[in-house]
Amino acid sequence: MVTPSNRASHQPPNRSQGKANRFRVAIASALLLFTLPACQTGSQSGLKIGSLLPSTGDLAAVGQPIAATVPLVVEKVNACGGVNGQPVTLVAEDDQSTPSSGAEAMTKLAEVDGVAGVVGSFASGVSNAAVDIAVRNQVMLISPGSTSTIFTERAKKGELQGYWARTAPPDNYQAAALAKLAQDRGYKRVSTVVINNDYGRSFEKEFITSFKKLGGTVVNEANPTRYDERATSFASEAAAAFANKPDAVIAVLYPETGSLLLKAAYERGLTSGVQIMLTDGTKADSFPAQVGKTPDGKYIIAGAIGTVPGADGKGLEAVSQVWQSAQNQPVAAYVPQAWDATALLMLAAEAAKANTGEGIKSKIREVSSGPGEPVTDVCEGLKLLREGKTIKYEGASGDVSIDEYGDVVGTYDVWEVKDDGTIAIVDKVRPELAQAAAK
Numbered sequence: 001m002v003t004p005s006n007r008a009s010h011q012p013p014n015r016s017q018g019k020a021n022r023f024r025v026a027i028a029s030a031l032l033l034f035t036l037p038a039c040q041t042g043s044q045s046g047l048k049i050g051s052l053l054p055s056t057g058d059l060a061a062v063g064q065p066i067a068a069t070v071p072l073v074v075e076k077v078n079a080c081g082g083v084n085g086q087p088v089t090l091v092a093e094d095d096q097s098t099p100s101s102g103a104e105a106m107t108k109l110a111e112v113d114g115v116a117g118v119v120g121s122f123a124s125g126v127s128n129a130a131v132d133i134a135v136r137n138q139v140m141l142i143s144p145g146s147t148s149t150i151f152t153e154r155a156k157k158g159e160l161q162g163y164w165a166r167t168a169p170p171d172n173y174q175a176a177a178l179a180k181l182a183q184d185r186g187y188k189r190v191s192t193v194v195i196n197n198d199y200g201r202s203f204e205k206e207f208i209t210s211f212k213k214l215g216g217t218v219v220n221e222a223n224p225t226r227y228d229e230r231a232t233s234f235a236s237e238a239a240a241a242f243a244n245k246p247d248a249v250i251a252v253l254y255p256e257t258g259s260l261l262l263k264a265a266y267e268r269g270l271t272s273g274v275q276i277m278l279t280d281g282t283k284a285d286s287f288p289a290q291v292g293k294t295p296d297g298k299y300i301i302a303g304a305i306g307t308v309p310g311a312d313g314k315g316l317e318a319v320s321q322v323w324q325s326a327q328n329q330p331v332a333a334y335v336p337q338a339w340d341a342t343a344l345l346m347l348a349a350e351a352a353k354a355n356t357g358e359g360i361k362s363k364i365r366e367v368s369s370g371p372g373e374p375v376t377d378v379c380e381g382l383k384l385l386r387e388g389k390t391i392k393y394e395g396a397s398g399d400v401s402i403d404e405y406g407d408v409v410g411t412y413d414v415w416e417v418k419d420d421g422t423i424a425i426v427d428k429v430r431p432e433l434a435q436a437a438a439k
Helices: 019-037 058-081 099-113 123-134 150-156 171-184 196-215 236-242 255-267 289-292 316-327 335-352 357-369 379-387 431-438
Strands: 002-004 048-053 088-094 118-120 138-144 165-166 187-195 225-227 248-252 274-276 305-309 373-375 391-393 412-417 423-429
Touching: 048 058, 058 088, 058 255, 058 316, 058 335, 058 379, 088 099, 088 225, 088 289, 099 118, 099 123, 118 123, 118 335, 118 423, 123 138, 123 150, 123 165, 123 196, 138 335, 138 357, 150 165, 171 196, 171 248, 171 274, 171 305, 171 423, 187 196, 187 236, 187 255, 196 248, 196 305, 236 255, 248 255, 248 289, 255 289, 289 379, 316 335, 335 357, 335 379, 357 391, 373 379, 379 391
Parallel strands: 002 088, 048 088, 048 118, 118 138, 138 165, 187 225, 187 248, 248 274, 274 305, 373 391
Antiparallel strands: 305 412, 412 423
8 A cells, every 4th residue: 555645745836847747646646556455455564664755845856756666666566466475555755855844754654654664865964864763763764865975974883773775875986976077077176066965065075075186176175165955046156156267166956946056157157168067966857947048048057967876787677667657758867776775675574574674674785785696676586585585686776785884886877968958878987986086
């Protein structure tokens, strides 16, 4: 059974409202499809998991496809026998892109709904607010997109007690990948502008470290440009970020607020001759249109480049077919990571023979890292586990071997905004090069 959140969400209209509505309809349809079969069992003793993802707010454009992915995995698993002999129940919550709403929703999932595991969140600030609630209630939290290094640091201190993992690599790898990309493009002097939250500050710190090790200069290192995620005007931040004639501006943003900042920079004549370099936070098809066009009809950020955790897993083709059939569009950023996060929760519960957070925690590394028979299909993995065999899940996103701190190492796609406003993957940065730059 799948239960969408009924908590009120009061958000101003955004430029991607049409796409948002389509995703909401798709999610609601997916929920309806398999609410009935599970309800007909008359049992609530099976595995119950939650999703905590941004369907509204600043990250809606990125979060809606991720939120739409989780029920597809649960539907597939329920069609092949569920987990531990019972259908899986999913309770979907919208964190509204804010830590306060995320903490409220996580409390509901853990203490009212009684879930054993949660897929979420996407924003690092939301996940950081949610993870303490998860630990307190022994709920396994696995994020498809929270990349701040704060989680690695907290895990090393023992604060997360094994109830945290993620299927997207931490910022020290992606920041190193972006630094390597800047070096490869010949940019020697850059500045940074970041959203002032866990994600932005973490990425800023890791990028500066990596870029300086490569011989580059960050011109505003002594006085970094950070913007308030609740801001509505960005003139001063835009002026500060583009000051001192950098070769490139490293912009670590969220779609709604970031589009306003870049538009403000353009309107003040600051972007001419400066390369804009972006990250995963704005890798959404709607983002170029959100920033807007020039008076002659060209996209303001045409030519901007960025990095995003990529996907090259052995299971990607099959997952892509399921996604495209359900959504009638190409796989969006972080969909493979969301698929893998959801699959790992259910595989770990089956391996533990327990529908509890403690059980999932005890087996999450075993099913992701092996040793065991390699599997790319979640149903094949469940079948082998029922037979008493061990597995190593090789996901859609790539190698999801979770380490002792809940981290994985991924690949990175280089993306570019084309003249027509579309986003295309144009290159890759290999993980080993990103790691070398990070050292």
